[in-house]
Amino acid sequence: MNPRLRASCLLLFLGSLIPCSLCAQVTNERLLHANDEPQNWLTYSGSYASQRYSALQQINASNVKNLELKWVFQAQSLQKFEATPLVVDGIMYLTQSPDDVVALDAKTGRAFWIYHYATSPASRPCCGIVNRGVAILGDSLFMATVDAHLVAIDAKNGHALWNVKLAEAAAGYAMTMAPLVVKDKVIVGVAGGEFGVRGFIAAFEARTGKEAWRFDTIPKPGEPGHESWRGGDWEHGSAAVWVTGSYDPELNLTYWGTGNPGPDWNPEQRPGDNLYSDSAVALDPDTGKLKWYYQFTPGDPYDYDSVQIPVLVNANWNGAPRKLMLWGNRNGFFYVLDRGTGKFLAGRPFVKVNWASGIDSNGRPILTPQPPGVPTFPGIQGGTNWYSPSYSPRTGLFYLSTWENYATIFSGVNADYREGQRYTGGANTSPIPGADNPAGQRQGPVNTYTEALARGAVVALNPETGKQEWKFDMHDVNTSGILTTASDLLFVGGREGYFQSLDARTGALLWKQNLGGEIIAGPMTYQIDGNQYVSIASGNSLFTFALRQ
Amino acid sequence: MRLRWLSLRALLQSAVICSALALPGPIANAQGQDRAPQYFQSDIQYGAQIFASQCTSCHGENGDMVPGVNFHAGQFKRVLSDNDLRLTITNGVPGTAMQPFTFGASEITGLVSYLRNMNSFSAQGLLVGNPARGRTLFEGAGNCVSCHAVNGKGPRVAPDLGDIGALRTAELIHRTLLDPAASMLPANRPVRAVTLDGKVINGRRLNEDTYTVQLIDEQERLLSLSKADLREFTVLKSTPMPSYKDKFSSQEFADLEAYLLSLRGVK
Numbered sequence: 001m002n003p004r005l006r007a008s009c010l011l012l013f014l015g016s017l018i019p020c021s022l023c024a025q026v027t028n029e030r031l032l033h034a035n036d037e038p039q040n041w042l043t044y045s046g047s048y049a050s051q052r053y054s055a056l057q058q059i060n061a062s063n064v065k066n067l068e069l070k071w072v073f074q075a076q077s078l079q080k081f082e083a084t085p086l087v088v089d090g091i092m093y094l095t096q097s098p099d100d101v102v103a104l105d106a107k108t109g110r111a112f113w114i115y116h117y118a119t120s121p122a123s124r125p126c127c128g129i130v131n132r133g134v135a136i137l138g139d140s141l142f143m144a145t146v147d148a149h150l151v152a153i154d155a156k157n158g159h160a161l162w163n164v165k166l167a168e169a170a171a172g173y174a175m176t177m178a179p180l181v182v183k184d185k186v187i188v189g190v191a192g193g194e195f196g197v198r199g200f201i202a203a204f205e206a207r208t209g210k211e212a213w214r215f216d217t218i219p220k221p222g223e224p225g226h227e228s229w230r231g232g233d234w235e236h237g238s239a240a241v242w243v244t245g246s247y248d249p250e251l252n253l254t255y256w257g258t259g260n261p262g263p264d265w266n267p268e269q270r271p272g273d274n275l276y277s278d279s280a281v282a283l284d285p286d287t288g289k290l291k292w293y294y295q296f297t298p299g300d301p302y303d304y305d306s307v308q309i310p311v312l313v314n315a316n317w318n319g320a321p322r323k324l325m326l327w328g329n330r331n332g333f334f335y336v337l338d339r340g341t342g343k344f345l346a347g348r349p350f351v352k353v354n355w356a357s358g359i360d361s362n363g364r365p366i367l368t369p370q371p372p373g374v375p376t377f378p379g380i381q382g383g384t385n386w387y388s389p390s391y392s393p394r395t396g397l398f399y400l401s402t403w404e405n406y407a408t409i410f411s412g413v414n415a416d417y418r419e420g421q422r423y424t425g426g427a428n429t430s431p432i433p434g435a436d437n438p439a440g441q442r443q444g445p446v447n448t449y450t451e452a453l454a455r456g457a458v459v460a461l462n463p464e465t466g467k468q469e470w471k472f473d474m475h476d477v478n479t480s481g482i483l484t485t486a487s488d489l490l491f492v493g494g495r496e497g498y499f500q501s502l503d504a505r506t507g508a509l510l511w512k513q514n515l516g517g518e519i520i521a522g523p524m525t526y527q528i529d530g531n532q533y534v535s536i537a538s539g540n541s542l543f544t545f546a547l548r549q
Numbered sequence: 550m551r552l553r554w555l556s557l558r559a560l561l562q563s564a565v566i567c568s569a570l571a572l573p574g575p576i577a578n579a580q581g582q583d584r585a586p587q588y589f590q591s592d593i594q595y596g597a598q599i600f601a602s603q604c605t606s607c608h609g610e611n612g613d614m615v616p617g618v619n620f621h622a623g624q625f626k627r628v629l630s631d632n633d634l635r636l637t638i639t640n641g642v643p644g645t646a647m648q649p650f651t652f653g654a655s656e657i658t659g660l661v662s663y664l665r666n667m668n669s670f671s672a673q674g675l676l677v678g679n680p681a682r683g684r685t686l687f688e689g690a691g692n693c694v695s696c697h698a699v700n701g702k703g704p705r706v707a708p709d710l711g712d713i714g715a716l717r718t719a720e721l722i723h724r725t726l727l728d729p730a731a732s733m734l735p736a737n738r739p740v741r742a743v744t745l746d747g748k749v750i751n752g753r754r755l756n757e758d759t760y761t762v763q764l765i766d767e768q769e770r771l772l773s774l775s776k777a778d779l780r781e782f783t784v785l786k787s788t789p790m791p792s793y794k795d796k797f798s799s800q801e802f803a804d805l806e807a808y809l810l811s812l813r814g815v816k
Contacts, residue, residue: 421629433724433732446756451784452735475759496758512760 026088026136028183032249038486039527041087044133044178045388046483046524048247049312052390054525057487058532059547064489064501064511066548070533071109073102073542080128080520081537084178084388084481086136087526092535093155094542095131095178098123099145101153107528109544113158120147123169124420125176126194132243132521133178135186137206142186144175150188150204162209166190171419172197178244182254182285185212189241193259193305196236196423201245201256201281203288213288217241217258217276225275225293233270236417238262239277243386246310247285248323251340254285255310255325264303266412266425273298278306280327282342292342294363297331301369302355302410303380303426304331309388312339315396315463326463328389328400330382333359334461348466350459351383351402372411375431379408379454381477388481388522390490395504397460397469399490401478406454407431445516447476447496458482458492460507470507481522483534491534493519499536499543515543588662589720593670595810596663598677599656607646612667620667634661653715653813676803683808686801696789700815705769706753707790708737712814722809726802729790739788740764742774743781750774754784 026042034040034047038055046052059067075081079097085104086093092106099117104110123129123146134141134153140161141153147169152161166188167173172195180187185203193199199217204210217239219225229237238261245256258281261267261274276290278297283290297304311326317336325339332353336346344363354377356365370376383402390399408428415425435449456478460469472492480493490504495518501511517539525534535544601610612620627642628634635657641649652660663670687693693710694703700711713722725732740762742750752766762782763773776782797805 416629418629422632432735433721446736447758448734448736450735450738450754450757473759475757494759498759 025138028137028181031137031181038525039087040089041085041524041526043086043135043180044084044244045246045309045522048249050244050246050309050388051311051313051393051484052309052388052482052522052524053392053484053486055486056525056527056532057485058527058530059485059489059501059525059534060487061489061503061510063547067501067511067513067534067545068548069513070107070544070546072544073104073109075540075542076100078540080130080518081540081542082128082130082176082521083133083537083542084522084524085535085542086134087524088136088155090528091155092526093134093136093141095133095143097131097146098129099131099143099147099151101134101141101143101158103155103158106526106533106544115153115158115160117143117145117149117151117160119145120169123147123174124172124195125174125191126172126422128176130176132176135179135181137181137184137186140206142179142181142206144177144179144188146174146176148173148175148190150175150179150186150209152186152206152209164204164209164211166202167192167197167200171195172421172423174242176242180244180247180254181206182247185285187245187254187285189217189245189256189258191240191242191259193238193240193242193262194264194422194424195238195420196262196417197238197240198235199239199241199258201241201283201288203285215281215283215288215290217279217281219275228273228275228298230271233272233274236262236423237270237274237277238264238423239274239279240305241307243307243309246312248312248339251323252284252286253282253291253339255280255282255312255339257306257308257310257327259305259307260300260303263412263415263423263425265301265410265428266415267299267301268412269415269425271299274300278304278331280306280310280325280337280342282339294335294337294342294344296327296329296333296335297365300331301412302331302376302408304329304382305386306330307386308384309386310339311389311391311398313391313393313398313463317345317464324463326389326391326398328384328398328461330378330385331355331365332378332383333365334398334400334466335359336463336466346466349383350400350461350466350468352377352405353383370410373409375407376410377405377407378403379406379430380410380428381406385479387479387520390482390484391463392484392488392490392504394486394488395460395484396462397504398463399482399484399492399504400459400461401480401482401492401494402457402459403477404455404457404473406477445497451475453477456494458490458502458507460504472502472507472509479518479520483523483525485525491523491525491536493521493523493536493538495519497538499523499538499545513545515539515541517541588666589718591720591723591806592659592662592718593666594659594663594675595655595719596659596661597670597672597675599652599660600663603650604660612664620664623665623668631661631665634664655714655716655718655810658718676799678800678803678805678807680804680808680811682801683804683806683811686797686805687808690801691793691797691805699812705765706767708753710809711812714810714812715814717809719806719810722806723802726793726797726805728792728794730786730788733788733790739785741781741783741785742779744774745778745780747780 075096077097092104098119103112172192240259261277347359411427456474515538521537696707752764756763
């Protein structure tokens with residue numbers, strides 16, 4: 001055999017030893033059909049429809065009691081752990097605070113590589129130095145950073161490929177979300193709603209990092225919607241974007257939720273509806289052009305960010321198939337929209353609400369503002385928040401983590417804008433003497449304010465009727481995302497640190513494990529060598545379970 | 550840091566005793582604040598005393614002796630929010646005479662409350678307590694020691710108050726003495742549990758989650774109960790602690806509160 005042929009054969013042989021997992025490319029086609037490969041978890045929410053639902057069914061109601069811990073990844077960070085990992089052909093890609101990416105063997109938890117990003121000390125995220133995950137296309141990972149950069153990383157070796165700055169971290173701009181890849185673009189939004197930023201969603205060429213388009217969530221003078229602002233209020237009107245959007249390839253629309261107007265709690269400083277704060281926006285992913293918007297809380301005085309995951313569902317509505325968008329909003333209402341047009345279809349409260357008595361037929365809330373000193377339900381942290389909900393096409397139910405019977409006494413005060421300083425204008429208090437406000441910051445193991453402050457729950461809602469099919473009560477408030485599977489299991493954590501599996505049809509508890517740390521992330525699942533795994537971040541670690549062999 | 554009560558003598562000389570209980574509730578004076586904008590009279594009074602003992606040598610009694618700073622007029626150099634104020638007090642200002650202060654949370658709450666309301670506060674209404682007299686009340690007429698320990702000395706039925714002055718603000722202590730049931734930390738509420746086999750357990754809740762409850766029972770045992778093993782579980786909103794509203798004079802309240810605020814834990 002001649003030397004060249006011998007060398008080629010050797011290369012072929014060596015190549016055959018490399019697991020195909022290291023060769024795989026995540027194409028657009030794979031992302032479009034992520035549900036067809038449930039052994040992987042290819043996007044932050046599991047698929048473009050963001051249902052956080054998996055077709056895997058090895059773990060089921062009869063064997064879930066046999067789940068056992070397979071491995072733990074201990075993050076080198078004491079910050080909040082809000083990430084959902086991706087799993088691509090046996091490799092897990094996970095972020096740890098502030099902006100590191102780790103590639104792990106998803107079967108054992110052993111690390112292949114770690115990418116450390118030097119986050120600027122000028123960054124000042126309002127509510128924790130968190131990073132919720134990465135996106136993938138081809139062999140590239142994409143990470144949004146706390147100091148408002150977007151970084152592409154080689155998925156094979158953790159080497160940075162490009163790094164672009166989106167905005168000034170010192171001015172309060174930050175990014176905490178996992179990006180969304182649509183076609184050849186990486187789409188992200190900026191946080192900073194407590195610093196008077198001007199929010200935007202932007203798309204970047206995945207190959208080069210070149211900015212393709214930018215959609216400002218607050219229209220400037222001359223643009224439609226600008227009339228909803230007075231004078232120069234819009235310049236620091238916030239409408240930040242800090243959780244991942246969704247995408248409908250048939251409609252070619254990408255959907256994102258926007259945050260509170262600024263200053264958060266003093267609407268007297270920004271009279272008007274303050275578009276497009278607290279809204280769902282539908283954008284053309286090729287151009288960033290606005291196709292439609294729906295504003296949940298016009299002129300919001302409560303910090304009811306509409307920064308939730310848009311859940312896309314094709315289901316019957318009034319007897320006819322329709323492309324729906326389901327939205328459990330921080331303001332306490334559960335909404336159903338037509339995602340082709342943005343038309344409001346229904347809005348019903350899922351927790352105690354007294355800021356509005358309902359939503360009128362045009363989709364506008366019927367306001368019932370409470371007198372000064374009287375508690376408003378839900379409180380600052382909302383009836384739910386950014387925690388990922390789930391929708392199971394098998395049960396037809398929408399599952400949501402909630403804060404029950406939770407209130408704040410709101411009071412706005414004047415706020416002066418200074419770049420990089422908090423711009424919130426609030427004099428809010430808790431109705432519970434001595435309780436912190438907002439109450440969402442507690443991370444210790446003792447629930448000091450207990451049921452007096454609020455309780456938590458998982459609720460299962462029928463999208464068509466808004467009726468609560470079942471409720472699983474928790475003593476502490478529920479800060480966890482939710483996963484459902486084709487075996488009609490539901491996985492959810494909570495602030496108490498329990499990781500639980502419920503019957504998705506009845507809400508009955510099937511299994512629980514105390515992980516010892518607050519769960520403020522969404523569970524996900526994947527499969528390797530015929531074994532189904534479930535992962536969840538708790539405290540400062542990621543825990544991965546599978547059935548006992 | 551313990552209070553330097555003796556240095557309040559000058560303040561005491563001008564103080565006219567009045568009823569602390571008659572003073573109004575929260576005062577909203579929150580221009581430019583981003584949170585915690587409610588100020589309470591007890592905190593303001595406490596802050597006034599700390600200011601008099603710790604701050605006047607540089608800032609002056611009216612808070613206007615440092616150029617560019619006039620607390621009375623609400624004029625600050627670099628402070629915008631209450632949080633800024635807290636950080637400035639805690640960290641100091643490098644390169645200036647403003648040194649870092651190691652105040653506890655209740656002291657800082659008092660100072661911030663006072664600084665934000667200096668223009669409307671009058672020392673004429675200040676009632677200053679004597680912690681030594683307060684201790685006598687605590688151990689005597691108040692009968693507090695029948696339930697509360699101080700740094701391990703005493704029963705454990707109720708919380709040990711050895712660091713209550715660091716944990717609770719002046720306002721919260723004041724309110725607790727007036728209306729203990731309403732001010733009790735929810736986690737501390739009395740609980741009654743009945744096991745499936747009929748055993749009754751009474752105690753004070755320490756923690757609770759969806760599936761379990763942790764408590765200290767009447768025999769001072771730490772118990773963790775599974776709710777699945779209980780026939781009955783009740784959290785009571787009442788408390789064995791009496792209200793002292795009609796029991797103590799205003800001066801006695803001030804003395805008792807001064808004593809409780811002086812309890813800052815074992816250092």
